[in-house]
Amino acid sequence: MFKSKTKYTWEGWESSGREDWVFSVKHPCELIGVHAKLIDAQLKESEKVEYCIYSPRVSSTSTPFGLKAGESSSGICVTDKRFIISNNRHAKGTEPKVNYINFEDMLSFNIGSAMLLSWFSLEFIDLEETKRLTIIFSSNGKHHFQKALRVFKKHSLAINTDDFKLDSSSPAAFIHRIKDKIHRDYLKTLLSDHEKCILTFSCRYIWEKVLNKRSLLKRKNQVAYLTSKATVLLTNKALMIARDGVEHSIGTSVDVLNISLDKVKSVILFEENSDSEKIYKLKISFNEEVKQDMLDISFTDIDEEAKIFLNDIPSFLNFTPSLNAPWHK
Known part of the structure; x- marks a missing residue:
């Protein structure tokens, strides 16, 4: 067995970077x-x-x-x-x-x-x-x-749900409410100790894809809008969105986006009509120290309860920092 002569366990052993496992x-x-x-x-x-x-x-x-x-x-x-x-x-x-x-x-x-x-x-x-x-x-x-x-x-900041009389639950008591099993399995592995779940709902996530269209005379780009299954989970620390990919079989490609609430300045929900269906656009702006345009997230198939709650998110964004955040001690 290889033994290093310094405090670095593997010093002197050359790594190719192609080891078999994480x-x-x-x-x-x-x-x-x-x-x-x-x-x-x-x-x-x-x-x-x-x-x-x-x-x-x-x-x-x-x-x-x-x-x-x-x-x-x-x-x-x-x-x-x-x-x-x-x-x-x-x-x-x-x-x-x-x-x-x-x-x-x-x-x-x-x-x-x-x-x-x-x-x-x-x-x-x-x-x-x-x-x-x-x-x-x-x-x-x-x-x-x-x-x-x-x-x-x-170590992330958290909203004090008691101050806003929000109905929140521990992950163990809440996770069964997530209907999609694959999304549930992904989301529950990202919930930290003492994180509280507030709301979840299923919907369709809207992806914007640029398609290259060619003709005999010219080439132009055309924007296409595709949808995939998604699950939204709001906790006292983050807005989490698990969504399927659009180019793979169902369940074989999943990404979870976790947006930290302590950097969010405002959340606005817009409603639009397109081809006889309603599209909901969630526009998220970040705090002043962040030089970034609004983050746009679009959904379809949102129920009335979820729509009401998303409209209420701005009311509890000005929360008190949690005491377990080391940079605020």
Whole structure:
């Protein structure tokens, strides 16, 4: 068995980045390849390591939901304050790099899978601009990334549901209300300790797709609107949307979008008529420090109860920060 002579468990062992599985370790020093030193050098004495993952590279660089990433191995360390993520392209002339994302800068995340391929994507604020960091990995490691996201949500700000007399429940008592079994299984793995569920409903998610139309004389783009099954779950920490892909068989491609409520300034629901059916557009604007246009999410087949509640969301967005958020202590 390989033994290192330093505190880095695998120092001296060359990693190709093509190991067979995603795995977790107790401390960044146990990560393989360059990731151990890169992440360990970023750690501060004041922060606590909560979860660490090594993810080997896969050949795919895109997902059915439009998320893209370079082919690289990655190290992910989740502390009580931030994500520290290293990437190694394993290519000559390309140096490994490390990034960190403070929890207070997080806007949203995506996680999902299509058969053997999975992804983990963080949207965050960096110098008043929004950026995204995506890792594509083998689906055999999905549970590790789900746990990493639960750690983040554990430290996220929460709405005090008691102040607004909202009917909320623990995940264990609420999760059976989600009708779609596949969506239920995805969503429940992303609910953190003490997170409270408020509302769920099923609907159709509307995707906008640009189609290239060619004729003998010219080529033009045409916008098509496609729908897929979706489940919305509102908690005291996030607006979560599980949606099927539109280019795969039902149930084989699912993505969950989690929008952190502490960065949301306003939510407005618009209703439009199109081809004899109603379309509901949820327009989400973020706090002033976020230089980003409104996020538009479109649905069909929303029931009256869900419509009423979505219209009421603005009334409880000005919540008191939770005491378990370390950056507000």
